[in-house]
Amino acid sequence: MKKIVVLTGAGMSVESGLSTFRDADGLWENYPVSRVATHEGWEDDPVYVNNFYNMLRKKLVEAKPNDGHRFVAKLEEQYQVTVITQNVDNLHEMAGSTHVIHLHGELMKVCSSRDVDNPRYQKTLGGDDLEVKPGEKAGDGSLLRPFIVFFGEGVPNISIAAEEASKADIFIIIGTSLNVYPAAGLVQYTSPDIPIYLIDPKPVMAAGSRNIRHIQKGASEGMKELCALLMKE
Secondary structure (H helix, E strand, C coil), X not given: CCXXXXXXXXXXXXXXXXXXXXXXXXXXXXXXXXXXXXXXXXXXXXXXXXXXXXXXXHHHCCCCCCHHHHHHHHHHHCCEEEEEECCCCCHHHHHCCCCEEECCEXXXXXXXXXXXXXXXXXXXXXCCECCCCCCCECCCCCEEEEEECCECCCCCCHHHHHHHHHXXXXXXXXXXXXXXXXXXXXXXXXXXXXXXXXXXCCCCCCCCCCCEEEECCCHHHHHHHHHHHHHHC
């Protein structure tokens, strides 16, 4: 069975009603990166940071996977599929994808602020339990914080993602450009002769001699076109 690796970015979830961070009307317009997505911001005002992610969680539970997510999940019927996502939502899992690697953390999880990557002190929120209260602590006695990779922090899963990319027979990029890392970096780990499909409605500068096909559509329409193409192969 051929292996497909799918790398997704913010554009994957736009059709599900989730704002991107960097676009003109994105979240960074109203919430400074330095206050909500850096370790320094956390140290300065953990309550403000937790309230920001509490708000995002409430938006996420109202969101539904779009057809793009569902088409990606459907690939598992004929391929071995690994999804590598830069998104912190859980929409790929909700759509049915069973092997998802989160590069930037998971919004529905919280963790120790002293030992972020220790699963012993991580927990998944849901149902009526979506908020971290001021002063709420993890099992190790430190303040609970969002299980999110802040700017300047290491990306623990990047080596795992690179290894998966190196095994791909087909590589698909959705909703993130080849000029933005880690997307551009992961492409370098793929075998030079495999097909690479890039789905993004915006023009993309795909430099180099790689076999890259740009489908200039949104996630749902782009994946619909790509699935039809793969069926013919």
